[in-house]
Amino acid sequence: MSFSYRVHVFCDECGVHHDLDFPISAGIDATLDRRLNDLYDLYEGREVPADLIVLQSNHFECPTTGKPFTQKNTRQVFLIRTA
Numbered sequence: 001m002s003f004s005y006r007v008h009v010f011c012d013e014c015g016v017h018h019d020l021d022f023p024i025s026a027g028i029d030a031t032l033d034r035r036l037n038d039l040y041d042l043y044e045g046r047e048v049p050a051d052l053i054v055l056q057s058n059h060f061e062c063p064t065t066g067k068p069f070t071q072k073n074t075r076q077v078f079l080i081r082t083a
Helices: 039-043 050-055
Strands: 004-010 017-025 077-081
Touching (some): 017 050, 039 077
Antiparallel strands (some): 004 017
């Protein structure tokens, strides 16, 4: 069974999690629930998919402050199962 996920990141600019509007289908454990699952725990000891690695170097605009930010800490990048 394939599940879809949305990517959320913690914003160091305003201190809130933001939905990146970046849906993915990841080959990860189907037992994950709809809570926040950080990349560090999900992929510890395994290769992180390329589309998620790219996210760590992208600049995003904080919707609260309007300032750009990046999030390289895998404990602050989350997947939330949507389906």
